[in-house]
Amino acid sequence: MFSSKESFQKAFLKKLEMTYGKSFSESTVRDQYHTLGNMVREYISSNWIATNERNRNSNTKQVYYLSIEFLLGRLLGQNLLNLGIRDVVEQGLGELGISIEDMEEVEADAGLGNGGLGRLAACFLDSLASTNLPGHGFGIRYKHGLFEQKIVDGFQVELPEQWLRHENSWEVRKSDQAVEVGFWGEIESYCERGRLQFRHIDGETITAVPYDIPIIGFSNETVNTLRLWNAEPSSFPIYKDVMEYKRETEAVSEFLYPDDTHDDGKILRLKQQYFLVSASLQNIVNSHRKTYGTLLNFHEKVAIQINDTHPVLAIPELMRILLDEEKIGWDEAWSITTQTISYTNHTTLSEALEKWPVHIFKPLLPRIFMIIEEVNERYCKELWERYPGDWTKIEHMAIIAHGLVKMAHLAIVGSYQVNGVAKIHTEILKEREMKDFYEVYPEKFSNKTNGITHRRWLLKANSQLSSLISETIGDEWVQHPQLLSRLNEYAYDNSFKERLEYVKKEKKLALAQIIKEKNGIVIDEHSIFDVHVKRLHAYKRQLLNVLHIMYLYNRLKEDSNFSIHPRTFIFGAKASPGYYYAKKVIKLINSLADKVNNDPQTSHLLKVIFLENYRVSLAEKVFPAADVSEQISTASKEASGTGNMKFMMNGALTVGTLDGANVEICEEIGEHNMFLFGLKAEEVLHYNRNGGYRSYDYYHHDKRIKQVMEQLINGFFPHSYDSFEPIYDSLLMQNDEYYVLRDFASYVMAHEQINEAYQNKPKWFEMSTINIAQSGYFSSDRTIKEYADHIWNIKPTNRVQHS
Numbered sequence: 166m167f168s169s170k171e172s173f174q175k176a177f178l179k180k181l182e183m184t185y186g187k188s189f190s191e192s193t194v195r196d197q198y199h200t201l202g203n204m205v206r207e208y209i210s211s212n213w214i215a216t217n218e219r220n221r222n223s224n225t226k227q228v229y230y231l232s233i234e235f236l237l238g239r240l241l242g243q244n245l246l247n248l249g250i251r252d253v254v255e256q257g258l259g260e261l262g263i264s265i266e267d268m269e270e271v272e273a274d275a276g277l278g279n280g281g282l283g284r285l286a287a288c289f290l291d292s293l294a295s296t297n298l299p300g301h302g303f304g305i306r307y308k309h310g311l312f313e314q315k316i317v318d319g320f321q322v323e324l325p326e327q328w329l330r331h332e333n334s335w336e337v338r339k340s341d342q343a344v345e346v347g348f349w350g351e352i353e354s355y356c357e358r359g360r361l362q363f364r365h366i367d368g369e370t371i372t373a374v375p376y377d378i379p380i381i382g383f384s385n386e387t388v389n390t391l392r393l394w395n396a397e398p399s400s401f402p403i404y405k406d407v408m409e410y411k412r413e414t415e416a417v418s419e420f421l422y423p424d425d426t427h428d429d430g431k432i433l434r435l436k437q438q439y440f441l442v443s444a445s446l447q448n449i450v451n452s453h454r455k456t457y458g459t460l461l462n463f464h465e466k467v468a469i470q471i472n473d474t475h476p477v478l479a480i481p482e483l484m485r486i487l488l489d490e491e492k493i494g495w496d497e498a499w500s501i502t503t504q505t506i507s508y509t510n511h512t513t514l515s516e517a518l519e520k521w522p523v524h525i526f527k528p529l530l531p532r533i534f535m536i537i538e539e540v541n542e543r544y545c546k547e548l549w550e551r552y553p554g555d556w557t558k559i560e561h562m563a564i565i566a567h568g569l570v571k572m573a574h575l576a577i578v579g580s581y582q583v584n585g586v587a588k589i590h591t592e593i594l595k596e597r598e599m600k601d602f603y604e605v606y607p608e609k610f611s612n613k614t615n616g617i618t619h620r621r622w623l624l625k626a627n628s629q630l631s632s633l634i635s636e637t638i639g640d641e642w643v644q645h646p647q648l649l650s651r652l653n654e655y656a657y658d659n660s661f662k663e664r665l666e667y668v669k670k671e672k673k674l675a676l677a678q679i680i681k682e683k684n685g686i687v688i689d690e691h692s693i694f695d696v697h698v699k700r701l702h703a704y705k706r707q708l709l710n711v712l713h714i715m716y717l718y719n720r721l722k723e724d725s726n727f728s729i730h731p732r733t734f735i736f737g738a739k740a741s742p743g744y745y746y747a748k749k750v751i752k753l754i755n756s757l758a759d760k761v762n763n764d765p766q767t768s769h770l771l772k773v774i775f776l777e778n779y780r781v782s783l784a785e786k787v788f789p790a791a792d793v794s795e796q797i798s799t800a801s802k803e804a805s806g807t808g809n810m811k812f813m814m815n816g817a818l819t820v821g822t823l824d825g826a827n828v829e830i831c832e833e834i835g836e837h838n839m840f841l842f843g844l845k846a847e848e849v850l851h852y853n854r855n856g857g858y859r860s861y862d863y864y865h866h867d868k869r870i871k872q873v874m875e876q877l878i879n880g881f882f883p884h885s886y887d888s889f890e891p892i893y894d895s896l897l898m899q900n901d902e903y904y905v906l907r908d909f910a911s912y913v914m915a916h917e918q919i920n921e922a923y924q925n926k927p928k929w930f931e932m933s934t935i936n937i938a939q940s941g942y943f944s945s946d947r948t949i950k951e952y953a954d955h956i957w958n959i960k961p962t963n964r965v966q967h968s
């Protein structure tokens with residue numbers, strides 16, 4: 166049906182009529198979108214079944230990636246591309262008068278995540294399938310993904326996201342594989358064959374119903390599975406209000422990250438985590454048992470990767486199944502578990518490390534708590550033997566201490582591998598944050614630098630650049646992204662660079678059009694597009710960017726000899742709903758935009774744009790259009806960053822600190838091909854330990870800083886509700902925890918270098934070419950291969966089929 170545009174058209178029109186009972190002329194774009202989506206799903210069904218059968222019958226080891234977030238974005242365009250049928254479909258639809266882009270716009274983003282961590286999980290799924298690895302995702306089918314952001318009077322307003330409002334063509338409900346997950350209740354002990362056993366009684370159960378989404382490999386026949394669990398009522402308990410039970414049950418898969426400032430919210434989040442883990446493990450165990458009839462070889466056939474600590478209860482849950490259901494003894498169960506599970510750490514920020522109060526944990530998950538207590542006791546005994554008498558150390562390293570269950574400690578103790586996500590991050594884990602654990606288990610720790618799928622972030626998001634690259638160096642890079650390095654020699658080829666500049670201009674025009682429609686602002690495509698898109702957080706220092714723009718504005722107003730190449734500063738960010746400071750920064754960006762964009766004296770040189778509701782589908786339009794990539798976190802704080810890689814792959818130049826994966830980007834391209842500034846991680850860590858930083862000194866000694874700081878509180882932003890005092894206070898009274906003022910001067914200099922570099926276009930596009938050429942290392946295919954070889958010990962199952 167996709168072999169020629171004619172056969173496609175025929176099948177499409179027939180399917181449209183049969184599904185909707187409408188003629189083509191009566192149909193809406195949404196009808197057409199769902200028709201195509203369903204056709205694609207049916208088209209891949211035989212490969213999906215074949216992949217599943219191969220996995221079941223081949224006795225090869227399977228890997229399962231457990232994650233509380235999967236930020237997939239839209240699927241139609243990527244699926245067509247991976248299947249190699251995009252051109253046929255585009256032509257066929259074109260002849261019917263339908264634009265494939267319009268059709269893609271109908272699809273809601275699957276936005277089941279916050280940012281980098283969830284998008285990484287999505288890139289990994291694409292790489293697993295595209296490199297023929299038997300790897301699958303397990304997550305939660307949240308009814309509402311990350312909130313939809315509206316900007317009202319410059320303030321962020323959150324609306325519930327509604328990706329499931331219309332039919333979802335990509336999922337298949339598998340009711341026959343539903344499992345029950347138990348909460349609350351009591352644990353009863355009994356004796357069986359001379360052994361003490363435990364069973365859970367009087368609990369409350371929730372049914373976990375799987376919805377499967379096909380993950381289609383690129384140009385091969387592999388179709389892996391992302392299984393998302395939906396929470397539904399089991400048989401209704403007689404002792405409880407039925408409606409209340411239904412509400413409580415469904416709440417488990419209703420929202421991503423419910424507010425957890427109160428105990429009720431904490432209970433719900435912990436319920437979600439156990440729901441994901443228990444449903445997934447029961448499922449994995451059931452299929453393993455079916456194939457092998459025993460769990461004694463479980464670790465030889467299954468690897469489970471936990472994405473951050475949210476799914477860490479996989480460790481006690483697997484123990485529970487092995488002990489209570491399989492009746493395996495503790496030592497053997499522990500040996501199987503700790504050869505199955507491995508853990509990826511994604512942050513060193515202490516406020517982000519999960520700790521659950523025992524008073525919440527114990528009643529909700531009584532058997533799981535018992536198992537963790539036992540794990541803790543045995544582990545603390547080992548510590549005692551190693552460090553006799555050192556109570557402080559043991560207390561510090563314990564899994565349960567001071568009424569809290571420390572999830573990261575459980576993850577390290579119960580995993581056979583622990584990895585960081587960029588070289589510098591792993592070093593910080595080993596030398597600082599997890600130093601004590603590294604001393605006990607040095608063999609567990611390793612680095613796996615993050616990556617991104619070039620199939621979405623280059624092939625799909627920037628087909629023009631992809632074509633230019635293929636015309637220049639051939640298309641083998643598509644299968645082997647490290648071959649992008651062949652572009653290096655074109656860094657000095659003017660005709661190539663002119664074409665590169667042309668592609669960049671086209672993508673800038675396309676983004677300018679979106680900005681005109683959404684923000685009502687006309688931006689100059691000749692200006693430098695300077696882009697800062699990521700979650701809003703103090704450590705990512707959107708504020709440093711803002712203060713620099715204020716300084717530029719002041720200079721332009723006051724110094725008639727000062728001029729710059731026109732700049733458009735573009736921001737996109739969501740602030741977590743309860744994060745007061747982050748919301749203030751969003752308001753500040755919008756107030757600044759108002760001021761700067763409406764000043765006729767400067768507006769031809771300086772524009773500030775805030776993109777509402779930043780998400781994957783918008784990101785695909787932003788990265789290709791960027792000239793400058795802002796990666797300006799306080800050194801040591803950003804574990805890796807992955808946006809930095811997407812910008813680089815699309816030829817933007819980075820202004821950044823030596824933090825996260827920026828360090829490795831710098832190793833790949835050399836520091837002369839980026840704009841580095843600011844404190845180094847060692848210096849930040851030194852300040853943090855020994856003090857010695859006084860933001861007040863920088864405020865007093867740098868007139869530029871003093872001026873912009875005062876403008877936060879002196880009526881520069883005209884409306885009375887624009888109070889930026891809390892920001893002012895954080896910088897001065899609270900001594901500027903993220904060293905914004907400390908790095909200000911150095912950041913200004915980096916921007917002066919950018920301004921100058923842009924005057925020399927051949928040089929700029931030489932640097933841009935080198936960035937693209939060296940970005941192959943950051944393909945998630947490389948990352949996934951490292952996980953497969955060093956952690957999971959799995960091999961590809963199918964020959965790659967080149968189309």
Ligand code: 26V
Pocket residue numbers: 280281282285473511512514516517586615702803804805806807825
């Ligand atoms: C979460 C929270 C929640 C509470 C308030 C403070 C805070 C700060 C950070 C986080 C991050 C949690 C984990 C996470 O999303 N890490 C991101 O993972 C990406 C993929 O590895 C990585 O590229 C980013 O650098 C890292 O921040």
